[in-house]
Amino acid sequence: MIPKYRKQFNQEFSPEKYQQLKDILTQKGGIEPGFRISESPIFLTKDFENKLLDASESVISQIKAIPAETLQKAIPENCKVPNDTDQPHFFTIDFGICRSENGEIEPQLIELQAFPSLYAFQKTFENTFCEVYPFLSDIRNTMPHETFKSYLKDLIVGGENPENVIILEILPEKQKTAIDFALTEQLLGIKTLCLTKVKKKGKKLYYENNGEPVEIKRIYNRVIFDELDKTPDLVTEFDFREEVDVKWITHPNWFFKISKFLLPLLQHQFVPKSYFLHEFPEDESLENFVLKPLFSFAGSGVNLNPTKEITNAIDDKENYILQRKVTYEPVFEDINGDFSKAEIRLLYIWRENDERPILLENLGRMTKAAMINVDFNKKDAIWIGSSNAFFGEG
Template sequence: MITKYRSQFNQEFSEEKYQKTKDLVKEETGQGSVFRLSESPIFLTKDFWEKLDDASQSIISQIKQMPEEELRKAVPNHCNVPNDTQKPHFLAIDFGICQDENGKIVPKLIELQAFPSLFGFQKLYEEIITEVYPFLDALKNSLPKEEYIQKLKEVIVGDENPENVILLEIYPEKQKTAVDFIITEKYLGIKTVCLTKIKKECKKLFYENDGQLIPINRIYNRVIFDELDKIEGLETEFDFREEVDVEWVTHPNWFFKISKYILPKLKHEFVPKSYYLSDFPQNESLENFVLKPLFSFAGSGVNLNPTQEVINEIKDKNNYIMQRKVDYAPVFKDINGEFSKAEIRLLFAWNPKSENPELLVNLVRMTKAAMVNVDFNKKDAIWIGSSMAFFEQ
């Protein structure tokens, strides 16, 4: 959207530089990225940033005012984890880069979650892409690397010894986000531990390292608890619903509380109208709405063109929303003169000692497909996949 920088990047781009970007990721992590990296970042205007900031700050303010008892209703009984916290440690807010009815480029809220995303990898990616394309360095407006890492440490490690803090995932080596786990270990000095490897004695949890059992005092949680029941043959010593002596970062209940569940409760010009499916008005047209499960992840279960027949088949209508469709703007020009669309995710960390969360980094997903998700892209297209945004200074 900033012609000067788009033109410069496209002129400097080469397949060799794209390969160098991927090689540097592999060099830093010991493995390549499983998810596709886009060939290009995106460039957004100061005006667009101000709209993003206004919308996200309004959303944060509204979340803070929501009664705890109202948010607690989002947590399914079978997923309730003891020792909930007053607020989450992380917040990710996804905006589509869209066109309004007047053709103006505006952000539109797509979804949000109180769950950590690629905080480690996105900082690494920023360092790498600015090394490969030095002109981008002048556009960086994020924290210096050491200060960034310190902010993450304050939230994730806190006052604990890093040895007693783990990143928890289920079969982490099989996850698409494994590169993020590796970088997080490097940045914070913590271990990534599979849920199946956790040992439990009374209310204490342990993991094994070099033949020794190490007490776990804090868990940087990357497990989507709701997904565990879908894994066949899963055997663990520790059940999330048990009361144990650990601090959660962030507590699993927040995955449900700040999710698509609150979209119908939010009000802002850049928040598309949403309804719980059970409350969908008869005077609204289905063709103007997208059907989404409340707690799906990575686009799972989303229906872009719901019909009345599909809706009639749904028994648990309280677990779905209808969200007004938005028009993604194909404004990111590739070297062949074709255009990609994009979503931007703002990644906030929320230090328990701070009144408000702090924006640390962003993540961009580019596509030429109907759904803006890296899994839905055509394999032979370019300017698609995971990237980040640089903003006009």
């Protein structure tokens, strides 16, 4: 994709520059990325970008038209959090880079979430790619850094003092995304806090700073219920399901409402047909579909080759979907003449008074494995891992 830039990048690439890229990221974050950094950016044409945006805008319009009571059905009873909001603060949408039946490279929707992704890291990643390979500045994101910062600060910190705003996570220092927390702290002047450090008095939440209580007024939430369930011995004073006097950014209910739950409800040429497992038609063939649990995270529980035996053994069929398989096209050539596949995540924010979300940045993932998730890559491959997409004229 975009042969001119791919050729120049591959000519300029060296192991030393790759190490320089990683070193600068580590220096900026004060911590090494906990995931593999791809050697290469993803180059995509403006035409492909237009297809991405067309599909995204269509999906956003369809979501806005879905009744609130339908979205409420997505939230498991044991996960409902009080004081829901009319819309989420974040919206991210993942597309596989595929080849259509007529041979064109096109996006195909894979997943969508109302959950924050690596906003601060991806902006830093893009800037760092441009530092190491200056020619990339010609096709970089046109949003100035200060505008990006202003958008995120307005969304997450709002009008509060940054000391009253926290990033909330479970054991944040052990998360693969810890570098994003560190970069967000630098960008916005807020603290990252483990759920175990949150104190509760009445409906107020606090944390201790130098022995003094500091009230928490806004929570930039990075806790996933799925992970909460997997950490049963976590000792906390605060339960998500309790009513507390705090502003959620974004409200935890939206993790469920904008999720794989919506895929069977959406229609577009770049949205593969999906069904809830209990509604799967008899005239469709399982071999053409991927089985996905509704609320798993980072690819866990996905079955690329479901069978009748597997689907029949599932009791809670309403919590699974079958999504028509798409074929990721290996179009990203490495220095050895091998090709990687990729997907791209568009990172939107959705301010409370805005009719539609605003696109801030993107996140790319590259692989040579069957699944895009970075955990499935072979250790000795190149052009794999976390990346960033640049769009230019083809």
